[in-house]
Amino acid sequence: MKTINSRKTIRKYTKRDVSESLLRALLEKAERTPTMGNLQLYSVIVTRKAEMKAKLAPAHFNQPMVEGASVVLTFCADFRRTTLWAENRNATPGYDNFLSFLNAATDSLLYCQTFCNLAEEEGLGTCFLGTTIYNSKAIIDALQLPRLVMPVATITLGWPDEDPTLSDRLPVDSIIHNETYNDYTPARIDAFYTPKEQLEENKHFVEINNKETLAQVFTDLRYTKEANEAMSKELLKTLEEQGFTKN
Amino acid sequence: MKTINSRKTIRKYTKRDVSESLLRALLEKAERTPTMGNLQLYSVIVTRKAEMKAKLAPAHFNQPMVEGASVVLTFCADFRRTTLWAENRNATPGYDNFLSFLNAATDSLLYCQTFCNLAEEEGLGTCFLGTTIYNSKAIIDALQLPRLVMPVATITLGWPDEDPTLSDRLPVDSIIHNETYNDYTPARIDAFYTPKEQLEENKHFVEINNKETLAQVFTDLRYTKEANEAMSKELLKTLEEQGFTKN
Known part of the structure; x- marks a missing residue:
C-alpha cells in the first residue's frame, strides 16, 4: 500500500475500460474485509451502460465523473439477502430496524474502502461520491433496490487521466485523543486549522466566494x-421506505 | 496489500507493545483516505491504560481481546471539531442532524478500514468489535465523548499470537449486481449459501446449538x-443525546 502516501481523488479518466476480470478480482479480494458475524451485509451494483450512468447522474448533482468513468459502483447496505436466506431456512429474521441498517452500512463501507485501497494499488483512480446519501431515493429508483437494501456509497472508477496535487490534511494530533476525549480549545483549533486556512488555494476559495473565513x-x-x-x-423517510425503521 | 488474501481476524496477541511511533505513523498515513469536503469528520481514542481497557470491556461484552490487546482504538464520528472550528470563525454550523451523523460515520469507517489495511500490512493483528454500536452509551461515558461525537467502530490491535484458519466468504457473484438489483430467488440462495452450510465447522455449530439450520x-x-x-x-436514544437528531 505504498500508493496510500500519494493517494489522490481522480475525477478524470481515460477512455480505457476497466476489464471485467480485473473488477471481479478486486471485488473478490475485498471480501476479506471483516464483516458482522461473517454475514457480508453488502451488495455492489455495477453500472457500465451509458444509459444507466445517465440515470444516476442527476442523483449525483450531474458531477461529470459519473458519465465519464468506465464503471460506477454503488455500495449498498444489504440485509435482504440474509433475510431471504433465513426465510428460506425456517428461521425468523429481525433485521428491519435502525441498528441493523447501521450494521449493514458499516459492513458496506469497510468493504468499499478495502476495494478502493486495492483498486488504487492497481493504478486505478477512484472518486468517492458523498451525494449517495443526499439523494438516495433517486438512486434506489434507478437501480431498482428493494426493501432492506440502502445505497451508502458510490465510487467512480477508471484509469486516471489527470494528476492533481495532493490535498492537505489536518495534523494527526488533531484527530488522536489519548485515553479520553481531549476537547478543542480555541487555541487548539487555531493550531490545527491555521495551516489549512493559510494555503493559497483556500485563501483564493474564500475570496472568490466573497466570504470572511474558510469555515463560512x-x-x-x-x-x-x-x-x-x-x-x-x-x-430518514427513505430509510423508512426501505424498511429499516421498525425501531 | 498482498496480505489481504490471507487476512484473518486476530483475537490473541503477544505481550509486545505496539510502539507509539508505529501507531502514530499508521494513523497519519490513513489520513489519505477520502473524506467529505476534506473535513475529516473523525476522531480516534487511543486506549493503552489497563484501567481504561477494564472500563471499556463490559461495553464489549467482556470479550477478552479488549483487555488482552496492546491498544484499543475507538473510531468516532466527530462533527464537534468542525463545529467548534466554524463557531470560532464567525460561521454558523448546522451539523446536529442525522444526515451529518451518517456523513461523519462514513468518514470514520472509511478511515478505520484504511488504518486496518495498513496495520495488517505491518504484520499487526486486528479485531473489529461490532459491539461498539450495541453499547455506545457505556463507551461514551468511559471515554468522555462530548456532544456531536459518536463511537462507530472499535479495533483491538496487537502483534498476533495465533494463526486461525481463513474464514469462508460468499461467492463474489452473490454480492455483484449488474446494472440493476438482481433479486435472490430460492435457487440462488441455495447456490450461494449451501457451500457455507456444508462446512464441517458450521454443521458442528448448528449441532451444538440444537438448531435445525445455520440461519437459525x-x-x-x-x-x-x-x-x-x-x-x-x-x-437512537444515544444518537439523540449526542445531539445528532435535530432532523
Missing part, C-alpha cells in the same frame, strides 16, 4: 444548515 | 429480533 464557505455554501436538515428528513 | 443460529441466538430491536432503541 462550508457553512454558508457547501454544507448549509438548511440543506442538511432538508436532506436529513428525506434520508 | 443467527436469528435465534446470535442476532435475535428482540435484542436488535431493544438495542436499536438505545442507539
